[in-house]
Amino acid sequence: MTSSLPRGVDLPQFPWDTLTEAKKVASAHPGGIVDLSIGTPVDETPQIIQDALKEAANAPGYPTVVGTEEVLEATKLWARARGISALDEGATSIPTIGSKEMVAWLPLMLGVRPGDRVLIPRCAYPTYDIGVRLAGAEPIAVDEDPVQWPDAQMVWLNSPGNPNGHVLDVEQLRKIVWWARKRGAVVASDECYAALVWDESLLDGGVPSLLSDAVCEGDVSGLLVLYSLSKQSNMAGYRGGIMMGDPKLVEAAVAVRKHAGMMVSSPVMHAMSVALLDSASAFANPREGLEHVPDNAEADMRDQISHVSIQRGIYARRRAKLEAAFASVGLENDPQSRAGLYLWLRDKRGEVDGRALVERLAQLGILVAPGEFYGEGNEGFIRVSLSGKDERIRAAVERLSQVKTLFAAK
Structure with missing residues (x-):
């Protein structure tokens, strides 16, 4: 008798699986993909945390x-x-x-x-x-x-x-x-x-x-x-x-x-x-890490400020660079976006939806997530993660600087 299992659970498709084609296009860019579609950390886990994990490694129970x-x-x-x-x-x-x-x-x-x-x-x-x-x-x-x-x-x-x-x-x-x-x-x-x-x-x-x-x-x-x-x-x-x-x-x-x-x-x-x-x-002190923190702060300031403040400073610099670069090609950040790991961008003319923006940016080797992933009514947006290595952020900024606009005016 054939098993009736697995039956599966009645859930929608995992959204990021729909980015397969856009990822292929972005990966084919001569300078490599800049993947800003997922908010996964890319910087090293602070050493004090790595050391703590090792200290507790003998855990038989x-x-x-x-x-x-x-x-x-x-x-x-x-x-x-x-x-x-x-x-x-x-x-x-x-x-x-x-x-x-x-x-x-x-x-x-x-x-x-x-x-x-x-x-x-x-x-x-x-x-x-x-x-x-x-x-x-x-x-x-x-x-x-x-x-x-x-x-x-x-x-x-x-x-x-x-x-x-x-x-x-x-x-x-x-x-x-x-x-x-x-x-x-x-x-x-x-x-x-x-x-x-x-x-x-x-x-x-x-x-x-x-x-x-x-x-x-x-x-x-x-x-x-x-x-x-x-x-x-x-x-x-x-x-x-x-x-x-x-x-x-x-x-x-x-x-x-x-x-x-x-x-x-x-x-x-x-x-x-x-x-x-x-x-x-x-x-x-939420300002800690946002003022006068050098790029090599992990080495220079480890004993002076929290590892969280150091990381906050890193993300702040990436955010400023990406926000300006996307603005230069006509994509504006939500003015109410005051915190978090992402830019929430849309075409300031309101003429291009999120999926079209995903496809166009993929041609520049930049992968982002369409707003439709986040519920009905968000189709005009894209989400851009700040969690890219500095070298990849620079690559994205450089590629965006080489185009005046992502789409010709209608």
Whole structure:
């Protein structure tokens, strides 16, 4: 008898698989491809983190799902630097296998089921939608203002946003918390780009967190925050993240994770602890790394500023170069893009859609992601990652400088 398995899961095609042809074209460029389509770190993991991983390499036993005391204490210190005192007052945290794992599985872990509704950002990374579908529930894309939101069991926030770099301010977050508590909804905020701030308005206080004292006043009921060390610390290969907030919600996720064997390895938890402790000053002073930091700062300033601040300075320089280069060929960045790892660009004339821009840039050997990946209504945009080696960034800038416009005027 022929097996009925595998049946597959009813999910859309993985978006980046549709870039195969554009990648072939870009790869054929004589100067090689400049791949800015994925936000994967390319700079070296800081040495202190590599050393920490090695120090903990002798790990014969199973790790715990809830995490070591070391990583939990480091998370508390890091949270204080972000203006979050709730972890000192009863809120709970656990280490996670990066943040994407929780974006995909948190609705299911919290008991979201068929018939439920989960609100996701209208402009968002695809996994929020996928996670809701995996739970059998209905994803509903909404704008940032909750005034017109339909009732739902759960709400996803992403601030700073991927791909658009939008940041929810304290008043917006307070409004969302009020809305959710009036309806008994859970709010989960993915804040994995919070270290990467660019706009002057954020350089004194940083990116507000859903759990910030100014937002929730220490009451974390119904609230969860996710964070990742992948971007801030070049640790994407380690798979280390954090979930923190309402103890009842965290405990519900832990119960599922225990059965599923979803745990962060002991060496990675030690490396996370070192990274979190070293990153605190970068959050206490968001300007650190953005002013007067030389290109060779890793060597010259390792003992003076956080590794996160050094990386922030590197991304800031790449961002400035790319933003200017794309502007020179008629592509403007979203004016509300104030933080994060990406440029969110569109043809300033409004005449060319994202797919056409992807194809044209591929002819220059530059690969980017079309806005359609991030939800309906975003077809006019492209997302450009800042995570290219400096040499590749220079190559992209040079290629763009050789053309006056990507498309002839109609």
